[in-house]
Amino acid sequence: MTGEPMSWSGWGDPAKARELPEPVRALLRDLLGVRAPGTPAASLEQVVLPAVALAEPLLGALAKVVGDGHVLTGHEDRVRHTRGKSTPDLLRMRAGDGSDAPDAVVLPGSHEEVAELLRLCSRERVAVVPFGGGTSVVGGLAASREGFAGVIALDLGRLDRLLFVDEESMVAGFEPGVRAPDAERLLAGRGLTLGHFPQSFEYATLGGFAAARSSGQASAGYGRFDDVVVGLTLATPSGTLELGRAPKSAAGPDLRQLVLGSEGAFGVITSLRLRVRRAPAERRYEGWRFASFAEGSAAVRALAQEGPLPTVLRLSDETETMIGLAKPDEIGTGQADASRASDAAAGSGGAGGSGCLLIAGFEGARVGSRHAAASAVLARMGGEPLGPGPGESWEHGRFSAPYLRDSLLAAGATVETLETAGFWANLPRLYDAVRLALLGALGSPLVMCHISHVYETGASLYFTVVTPQDADPVAQWDRAKAAVNAAIVEAGGTITHHHGVGRDHLDAYASELGPVGAGILRAVKAELDPAGILNPGALIPPPAS
Numbered sequence: 001m002t003g004e005p006m007s008w009s010g011w012g013d014p015a016k017a018r019e020l021p022e023p024v025r026a027l028l029r030d031l032l033g034v035r036a037p038g039t040p041a042a043s044l045e046q047v048v049l050p051a052v053a054l055a056e057p058l059l060g061a062l063a064k065v066v067g068d069g070h071v072l073t074g075h076e077d078r079v080r081h082t083r084g085k086s087t088p089d090l091l092r093m094r095a096g097d098g099s100d101a102p103d104a105v106v107l108p109g110s111h112e113e114v115a116e117l118l119r120l121c122s123r124e125r126v127a128v129v130p131f132g133g134g135t136s137v138v139g140g141l142a143a144s145r146e147g148f149a150g151v152i153a154l155d156l157g158r159l160d161r162l163l164f165v166d167e168e169s170m171v172a173g174f175e176p177g178v179r180a181p182d183a184e185r186l187l188a189g190r191g192l193t194l195g196h197f198p199q200s201f202e203y204a205t206l207g208g209f210a211a212a213r214s215s216g217q218a219s220a221g222y223g224r225f226d227d228v229v230v231g232l233t234l235a236t237p238s239g240t241l242e243l244g245r246a247p248k249s250a251a252g253p254d255l256r257q258l259v260l261g262s263e264g265a266f267g268v269i270t271s272l273r274l275r276v277r278r279a280p281a282e283r284r285y286e287g288w289r290f291a292s293f294a295e296g297s298a299a300v301r302a303l304a305q306e307g308p309l310p311t312v313l314r315l316s317d318e319t320e321t322m323i324g325l326a327k328p329d330e331i332g333t334g335q336a337d338a339s340r341a342s343d344a345a346a347g348s349g350g351a352g353g354s355g356c357l358l359i360a361g362f363e364g365a366r367v368g369s370r371h372a373a374a375s376a377v378l379a380r381m382g383g384e385p386l387g388p389g390p391g392e393s394w395e396h397g398r399f400s401a402p403y404l405r406d407s408l409l410a411a412g413a414t415v416e417t418l419e420t421a422g423f424w425a426n427l428p429r430l431y432d433a434v435r436l437a438l439l440g441a442l443g444s445p446l447v448m449c450h451i452s453h454v455y456e457t458g459a460s461l462y463f464t465v466v467t468p469q470d471a472d473p474v475a476q477w478d479r480a481k482a483a484v485n486a487a488i489v490e491a492g493g494t495i496t497h498h499h500g501v502g503r504d505h506l507d508a509y510a511s512e513l514g515p516v517g518a519g520i521l522r523a524v525k526a527e528l529d530p531a532g533i534l535n536p537g538a539l540i541p542p543p544a545s
């Protein structure tokens, strides 16, 4: 495994933490009314955890399966496996609230050990939360204790091997705990890539991508992660499910789709067979300007429907364009931020005068001809070419933006992201509904949006919100999130395009599924996990009372 352990209370590699420049602090204060929180963030030692509920004989039985040294009950190990990395998760951690900590962290070393652990935990009524990179932003890792003897985090980090590469079929086999950068490194030696680059790339795992139906920044060219998975193995308390003996099949419903997005509630993914592509020899990234988000959206739709699609396609709305989130590596450079932020805050998330930035990235085969054809479409739709500068800047800073969140939280601003998707004809309504819900719930937040996952029939909308923290920022965000979830359901969008359901989206997901759909999920859960030990409280809507 490469890389530093992730910050226990924030995002990413602690060495890459970024300070907010003073002009931005001043603007947050003067224009959004942001004030530094009264109490400093808790230290690791100050985080309060519940006492370990699992009795010694049970801890011993777990250790018998995975070996001594692979059952951890130390303070830091439990803290590091408490919840995920949503903003409420980080706010709770900064407040020293470790109440959702697992009793133990268990690290299996093989499929057989996972299967044995699931049998043991079913027998002893121990809840099991599969844990990949720990980057869930939907409450996918918070342990529910009610009715259980205890909770374990099943950390898949020891299952970190490349299993095989079949270059004839262009399929590679991996264990689930391989982190995305390690997967790319393992494939690079053979000139191959998965092409999956979500913003959580540095820490998320392949098993987590499959379990949460992740979508990466290059989804226009490489597809979503569910397009990449051709086969997988699922260990369940009821036995092992092997799926994917051919790329496509007419033998009934495709059960792979039942496992993709199952968020650890049906079983533990212990291996994956993934489609690989030749690593691109050529890359070309550039920027375009559109007069408005509506004009830019029409251009993006034209590319999705007529082709050719670039590998990366991202359109920021007016506010995101002004604030510069499309060029995150430039944020933090001082005065330039200040004037951009001032413009954006003055508009309180409204339309500004600088138009909208579109980033188009071309990788792989026929870059020249695809670029020429796509450029003709973008020019016809009113786009103004800005050259390679904005595109290269975006590519350079593509994983940087989350590092700003910790500095913003420390300064007293809540910053969080949320997303949805819909058909093209409904997208403007969905955009307005989410913005109005946020403005209604938070007063005058900064609301930014971009489109970065497109299909012939529709697209996702990805929002970033900045607002001053009140005395209880978790409750404040919970209220805003509830308002947005209701607005998305009402406006006919899906509650999530790629973050998943977890616990945070459960109510809205139940509305989206309807009673018959929810009943199907409960029936599958009852078949695969009769004792209900797997990630209880996540994904599966409870029966209506």
Ligand SMILES: Cc1cc2nc3c(=O)[nH]c(=O)nc-3n(C[C@H](O)[C@H](O)[C@H](O)COP(=O)(O)OP(=O)(O)OC[C@H]3O[C@@H](n4cnc5c(N)ncnc54)[C@H](O)[C@@H]3O)c2cc1C
Residues within 6 Å of the ligand: 011, 084, 085, 086, 129, 130, 131, 132, 133, 134, 135, 136, 137, 140, 141, 156, 176, 177, 197, 198, 199, 200, 203, 204, 205, 206, 207, 208, 209, 210, 211, 212, 213, 214, 215, 216, 217, 262, 263, 264, 265, 267, 268, 269, 270, 402, 498, 499, 500, 535, 538
């Ligand atoms: C800063 C940031 C940026 C992000 N950017 C993106 C993005 O661009 N695109 C995107 O799609 N998502 C993004 N996410 C969300 C998150 O990274 C994804 O959901 C990712 O797929 C989670 O992978 P993970 O390995 O961290 O899984 P975890 O967070 O550990 O787990 C996620 C869920 O999957 C289950 N699970 C994990 N491994 C297994 C397994 N082997 N078997 C069964 N269940 C399992 C867990 O129980 C949990 O329910 C972002 C998150 C953050 C914090």
